[in-house]
Amino acid sequence: MxxxxxxxxxxxxxxxxxxxxxxxxxxxxxxxxxxxxxxxxxxxxxxxxxxxxxxxxxxxxxxxxxxxxxxxxxxxxxxxxxxxxxxxxxxxxxxxxxxxxxxxxxxxxxxxxxxxxxxxxxxxxxxxxxxxxxxxxxxxxxxxxxxxxxxxxxxxxxxxxxxxARHLENQGIFVVVMVSIFVLVGGFFLANLLVKPFTKVTRAIEDVTDGYEDKAISVPTYIETEQITDAFNQMLSRVRALDNSRQEFVSNVSHELKTPLTSMKVLADSLNGQENVPIELYQEFMSDITQEIDRENNIITDLLTMVRMDRKAAEMNFEEREIGELLEQVMKRLRPIADKRGIELIMDPYQPVLAEVDMTKLSLAFSNLIENGIKYNVDEGYVRVSLKNDNKYFYVSVADGGLGIPEDQIEHIFERFYRGDKSHSTTIEGTGLGLAITRSAIVLHRGIVKVSSKVGAGTTFMVRIPLVHEE
Ligand SMILES: Nc1ncnc2c1ncn2[C@@H]1O[C@H](COP(=O)(O)OP(=O)(O)OP(=O)(O)O)[C@@H](O)[C@H]1O
Ligand SMILES: [Mg+2]
CATH class of the missing domain: 3.30.450.20 (PAS domain)
Known part of the structure; x- marks a missing residue:
C-alpha cells in the first residue's frame, strides 16, 4: 500500500x-x-x-x-x-x-x-x-x-x-507489449534514478539525526533537493543555536547561583578559622553574608519570574488600565532609590490612555527599565518617562542622561544574565535578567521594545504596545 x-x-x-x-x-x-x-x-x-x-x-x-x-x-x-x-x-x-x-x-x-x-x-x-x-x-x-x-x-x-485487420491488430498488440516492456523496465530504472537524490537527502538527514554527521548536509542534484537540504540546514542551525543557548543558560544559572554561595563560604570559613574573633568582625561578616543571601534570593526570584513569563499567554490576565497611572505607581515605588543618589524621576505631561494589559507583568517591565535608568546613571542625573498614543498603540519611552551603552553591547543587553561593561557591572549590583524579563513581558503583550544609546550621553528605551489585545 x-x-x-x-x-x-x-x-x-x-x-x-x-x-x-x-x-x-x-x-x-x-x-x-x-x-x-x-x-x-x-x-x-x-x-x-x-x-x-x-x-x-x-x-x-x-x-x-x-x-x-x-x-x-x-x-x-x-x-x-x-x-x-x-x-x-x-x-x-x-x-x-x-x-x-x-x-x-x-x-x-x-x-x-x-x-x-x-x-x-x-x-x-x-x-x-x-x-x-x-x-x-x-x-x-x-x-x-x-x-x-x-x-x-x-x-x-x-x-x-x-x-x-486482424493481422494489423496482432501487430498492434505486439507493439503494445514491446512498448509496455520497454516502458516498465526503462521506467523502473528511470524512476530509481530520479528518486535517488531524495533517498540521499533522507540518508544525510538520518546521519545527522544519528549523530554520525554534524556538518551541514548538501545534495545539489536538483534545485528541489537543494531547497530541502538548505531548509534542513537552517532548521539544524536554529536547533543548535537553541541548544547552545540552553546550555549557556544552564551554566550561567549555575554560575550565578554559586557565586553568592562561594562568598558566604569564604566569609564563614574565615570566621571559623580564627579564634577569639571580635564581635565587630562577626557582625560585619554576618551582614556581608546576609547581603549574599539577599543576592541569591534576588537571582532565584528573577529566575522564577522569567520561567513564569516563558509559560506564555495562557497565564496572561488582560484588563483595561490607565497606563499613565500605572507608570506613576511604578515611579512612586522607585523614587526612594532615585532620591538616594539625587536622581530626578520625571513624568512628561500626558493624555490618559486606556489599554488592555496584564498589570503585574507590564509594571514589572517598566519597573526594570526605570530601575536601569536609575542604576546606570550619574549622581544628580535624571530619568524621563513619557507616554503617547495613537488609535492603535500606546508608546512609552524611558530616557536617562546616564552612562550609556557601548555599541557592541547593545545587541546583547536583552540576553539572559548578560551584564554590560565589566567595569561597572562589578560595582552596580544586578543579575542580568532584568531586560530579558522586560522583553518577555512586552512580547506577551504583542509589543516591541527598542533601544538607542550613546556612551556618556544616555540611553532611551522605546516601547510600543497595542491598545487592544487580540488573541
Ligand atoms: N539605562 C541603561 N543605561 C546603561 N546601561 C544599561 C541600561 N539598561 C541596561 N543597561 C546595560 O544592560 C545590561 C543588562 O541589563 P539588565 O537589566 O538585563 O541586567 P542588570 O540591570 O545588570 O541586572 P538586573 O537583572 O538586576 O536588572 C546591564 O548590565 C547594563 O550594562
Ligand atoms: Mg536591570
Whole structure:
C-alpha cells in the first residue's frame, strides 16, 4: 500500500500513462481506419462492377429475350471469383434466374431487400461486419429508366479485409507489449534514478539525526533537493543555536547561583578559622553574608519570574488600565532609590490612555527599565518617562542622561544574565535578567521594545504596545 504513495510508483504510473495508453490507442485507430477504408473501397468497386453488369444484362437482353447469354454468365462467374462472392439475378416474377453458386436457380425469392428494390428502384448496400460480408441489391432497369426488369443481388465476402485487420491488430498488440516492456523496465530504472537524490537527502538527514554527521548536509542534484537540504540546514542551525543557548543558560544559572554561595563560604570559613574573633568582625561578616543571601534570593526570584513569563499567554490576565497611572505607581515605588543618589524621576505631561494589559507583568517591565535608568546613571542625573498614543498603540519611552551603552553591547543587553561593561557591572549590583524579563513581558503583550544609546550621553528605551489585545 505504502508503495503506491511513493514517488517511484508515481513516476512509473506517469510513464505508463504517457507511453502505453497512446500506443494502444494508436494501434486501435490504425486497425479501425484500415478496416473502414478497405470496406468502403470494396463497396465502391463492387458497386461499379454491378453497374457494368446490369448494363450488359439490359443490352444483352438477358432477362427479356429467351436469354441464355454466355457472355453474362461468364461475367457473373468471373465477378463471383474475383470478389469471392455470390451473385443472384432475380426477375420481375421473383424467380431466381441465375445463381453463381447454383443453389437457388429456378426458385422464388421474395426477400425484403428484393421487394423493396422493386418498389423503390434504387440500389442498397448492407454491410454485415460480424459475418464479414457486404450485400448489394441493384435494380436492373431498362435503359429509359421506366421499368424494373429484375434485381441483382451480390454478396461479397470481406473475410480478407477482416484477416488483414486482424493481422494489423496482432501487430498492434505486439507493439503494445514491446512498448509496455520497454516502458516498465526503462521506467523502473528511470524512476530509481530520479528518486535517488531524495533517498540521499533522507540518508544525510538520518546521519545527522544519528549523530554520525554534524556538518551541514548538501545534495545539489536538483534545485528541489537543494531547497530541502538548505531548509534542513537552517532548521539544524536554529536547533543548535537553541541548544547552545540552553546550555549557556544552564551554566550561567549555575554560575550565578554559586557565586553568592562561594562568598558566604569564604566569609564563614574565615570566621571559623580564627579564634577569639571580635564581635565587630562577626557582625560585619554576618551582614556581608546576609547581603549574599539577599543576592541569591534576588537571582532565584528573577529566575522564577522569567520561567513564569516563558509559560506564555495562557497565564496572561488582560484588563483595561490607565497606563499613565500605572507608570506613576511604578515611579512612586522607585523614587526612594532615585532620591538616594539625587536622581530626578520625571513624568512628561500626558493624555490618559486606556489599554488592555496584564498589570503585574507590564509594571514589572517598566519597573526594570526605570530601575536601569536609575542604576546606570550619574549622581544628580535624571530619568524621563513619557507616554503617547495613537488609535492603535500606546508608546512609552524611558530616557536617562546616564552612562550609556557601548555599541557592541547593545545587541546583547536583552540576553539572559548578560551584564554590560565589566567595569561597572562589578560595582552596580544586578543579575542580568532584568531586560530579558522586560522583553518577555512586552512580547506577551504583542509589543516591541527598542533601544538607542550613546556612551556618556544616555540611553532611551522605546516601547510600543497595542491598545487592544487580540488573541
Ligand atoms: N539605562 C541603561 N543605561 C546603561 N546601561 C544599561 C541600561 N539598561 C541596561 N543597561 C546595560 O544592560 C545590561 C543588562 O541589563 P539588565 O537589566 O538585563 O541586567 P542588570 O540591570 O545588570 O541586572 P538586573 O537583572 O538586576 O536588572 C546591564 O548590565 C547594563 O550594562
Ligand atoms: Mg536591570
Amino acid at each position: 505504502k508503495y503506491f504513495r511513493s514517488l517511484r510508483f508515481r513516476i512509473m504510473l506517469m510513464l505508463v500513462l504517457i507511453g502505453i495508453i497512446p500506443t494502444i490507442a494508436a494501434s486501435w485507430l490504425i486497425t479501425q481506419s484500415y478496416r473502414e477504408r478497405a470496406v468502403s473501397i470494396r463497396i465502391s468497386n463492387v458497386k461499379n462492377q454491378c453497374d457494368v453488369i446490369t448494363r450488359s444484362i439490359i443490352s444483352e437482353e438477358y432477362l427479356t429475350g429467351e436469354g441464355q447469354s454466355d457472355v453474362i454468365d461468364n461475367q457473373l462467374s468471373m465477378l463471383s471469383n474475383i470478389f469471392s462472392g455470390r451473385l443472384l439475378i432475380i426477375d420481375s416474377s421473383f424467380r431466381v434466374v441465375k445463381d453463381t453458386y447454383d443453389l437457388d436457380t429456378g426458385r422464388t425469392s421474395v426477400s425484403r431487400e428484393v421487394i423493396s428494390c422493386f418498389e423503390t428502384g434504387s440500389s442498397a448496400t448492407f454491410y454485415d461486419n460480424r459475418n464479414a460480408y457486404i450485400e448489394f441489391t441493384v435494380p436492373i432497369m431498362e435503359t429509359d429508366g421506366q421499368r424494373i426488369l429484375g434485381v441483382l443481388i451480390a454478396s461479397v465476402s470481406t473475410n480478407e479485409i477482416q484477416q488483414t
